[in-house]
Amino acid sequence: MRRPRESYDVAVIGAGIIGCATAYYLASRGLSVAVFDRSYITSGATGRCPGGIRQQWSTEDHVRLAMKSVEIYKNLDQELGVETGYRQGGYLILAKTEREVKDFERNMRMQRSLGLPVRWLEPGEIREIVPELDVEGIGALGAAWNPTDGYADPFKVTFGYARAAERLGAEIFTFTGVERVIVEDGQARGVKTSRGVVRAEWVVNAAGAWSRLVAETAGVSLPNKPYRHEILVTEPVKPFLRPMVISFHDNVYFRQSSRGGIIGGWGDPNEKPGYNFESSPRFLITMARLLAKYIPPLRGVRVVRQWAGLYDVTPDARQITGPVRGVEGFIQVNGFSGHGFMMGPATAHLVAQFIAGEPLDLPLEPFSPDRFERGAFEGETAVVG
Ligand SMILES: Cc1cc2nc3c(=O)[nH]c(=O)nc-3n(C[C@H](O)[C@H](O)[C@H](O)COP(=O)(O)OP(=O)(O)OC[C@H]3O[C@@H](n4cnc5c(N)ncnc54)[C@H](O)[C@@H]3O)c2cc1C
Missing domain, CATH: 3.50.50.60 (FAD/NAD(P)-binding domain)
Structure with missing residues (x-):
């Protein structure tokens, strides 16, 4: 040894x-x-983790840091000599309340002042990016959209x-x-x-x-403090979803992986701190229902795996x-x-x-x-x- x-x-x-x-x-x-x-x-x-890379944050330091990471990610394949699966498919962050609309407007002003090409999308414009998303059904009032966000393979x-x-x-x-x-x-x-x-x-x-x-x-x-965070992936479906879709209101995010599966997580607001790696039926059911509500054509698509990891959370x-x-x-x-x-x-x-x-x-x-x-x-x- x-x-x-x-x-x-x-x-x-x-x-x-x-x-x-x-x-x-x-x-x-x-x-x-x-x-x-x-x-x-x-x-x-x-x-x-599903490898999401987002630059849309509410604090300036986070935006700057994430933008710096994106500069690195763009050249990382060349720098490290590997294929990292880095793609800029964008992040679509849905606003579901008037309060969120106001917060997003403020955040977007700050993000644009730092050079991020983020913009507001009306419901009709959201459908242009993800036609399968049930914008009315989920009650989205609009979305913050940044096309230079993306993901890579962790x-x-x-x-x-x-x-x-x-x-x-x-x-x-x-x-x-x-x-x-x-x-x-x-x-x-x-x-x-x-x-x-x-x-x-x-x-x-x-x-x-x-x-x-x-x-x-x-x-x-x-x-x-450690908090469990659960996540799942479905069987592969035909490629249709380029961006990561998020709702802070529903505490949910998902994207389509390069193999076609939908990979996503839901944060349980009742989660207690601790070193818990168990996979729960509560997560499976809630997440499956959310996916079917957001993207109705996903109804009937099978979940092939769920797992859990820990967020290391500061105050x-x-x-x-x-x-x-x-x-x-x-x-x-x-x-x-x-x-x-x-x-x-x-x-x-x-x-x-x-x-x-x-x-x-x-x-x-x-x-x-x-x-x-x-x-x-x-x-x-x-x-x-
Ligand atoms: C379900 C889920 C989804 C997520 N989604 C995203 C996302 O989309 N985008 C994003 O940016 N982040 C995401 N995150 C967060 C991200 O995964 C973490 O912030 C990041 O991976 C932390 O990396 P790390 O190297 O600090 O910690 P870790 O990857 O946890 O590595 C810590 C390592 O320390 C080792 N270790 C611990 N104690 C000791 C010891 N005493 N001696 C030796 N080794 C020790 C462990 O074995 C472990 O390998 C997600 C996390 C989870 C759980």
């Missing part, structure tokens, strides 16, 4: 999109990197980053748990893993929904990124709720810039871990919770 070296510049905990992308950007800067995952690459939320993207990082010298140790972060004199010095102690100048906590537990081993308290539904007070060199990159796949590439790039001491493309302060203590945060509202 391969053993880690005694020391690296950076130890990364977690081999989801965040850990693997961070390893890649660090290794491409000449830093020595070891990634540890107690399971396999993509075993966490990354391998359970497995291909994450393994693409992982293999490219390895080609640059990074080492990825799967089935290697991190038992604790080693802290000496207020400085992170490495990690104690199931394969022994590894020294490192920097420790990156990219453990997704388990990040809070990892942080605790260094005496750092994070406010993140403002915005990620935690950056150093923590009290433990130098311990960098948090977690708390991504339902948007770590889309924010991942840009965030990982920023973290690598930060560790390498380079000027940052975007500021990290809005995502600073200590914003909760300061009470200085603005909640993201454009979410499927």
Whole structure:
């Protein structure tokens, strides 16, 4: 069994999109990197998500970050030498109440001011984009439409980053748990893993929904809570749906995969925090009914699989990124709720810039871990919770 070296510049905990992308950007800067995952690459939320990439957010920092990720996604196949399945099919975000219409108008003004080509669609225009959508039946008053949103394959993207990082010298140790972060004199010095102690100048906590537990081993308290989020896929049907369709009001989203199946999720408002991976009949029934209501021709189409993953949720539904007070060199990159796949590439790039001491493309302060203590945060509202 391969053993880690005694020391690296950076130890990364977690081999989801965040850990693997961070390893890649660090290794491409000449830093020595070891990634540890107690399971396999993509075993966490990354391998359970449908890969949606949206830039329509209610807070400016999120829009900027998502736009930066899209710049990266556009060239990622070439950069990593893989076919990531990245497509810009657009996101159609349906408004079902007057309140939503007003909120969307405000958000769209802000998004356009940042250069996003988002526009309002009247019901008739929605039908032009998705003729099968029962716009009247679901009571849609209109929709926010951004044609440059899209999706990619989470497995291909994450393994693409992982293999490219390895080609640059990074080492990825799967089935290697991190038992604790080693802290000496207020400085992170490495990690104690199931394969022994590894020294490192920097420790990156990219453990997704388990990040809070990892942080605790260094005496750092994070406010993140894990919430189950369920999802399903149907048997393949003839291609008809290019965009991701979302309703915040119904807490639902769905798109058509490249194999033809409709893949989508519904957020149960009664979900309690916890490490729950069970698949529930309640989700199956609610989601199937929603799909049949939104797209009546889908009635009778069979569901072939349902599964569950965890959202790593912070009090403002915005990620935690950056150093923590009290433990130098311990960098948090977690708390991504339902948007770590889309924010991942840009965030990982920023973290690598930060560790390498380079000027940052975007500021990290809005995502600073200590914003909760300061009470200085603005909640993201454009979410499927
Ligand atoms: C159903 C669902 C739908 C989603 N839809 C979208 C979407 O459309 N678009 C989007 O952008 N995001 C979406 N998300 C969110 C997205 O999947 C996550 O935000 C993202 O994958 C988080 O990546 P990560 O690398 O931080 O965490 P993860 O992928 O969870 O990786 C964390 C890794 O850390 C490892 N780990 C944990 N503890 C330890 C330890 N002590 N030692 C070693 N390793 C450890 C785990 O094994 C795991 O592999 C969705 C999530 C779910 C569940």
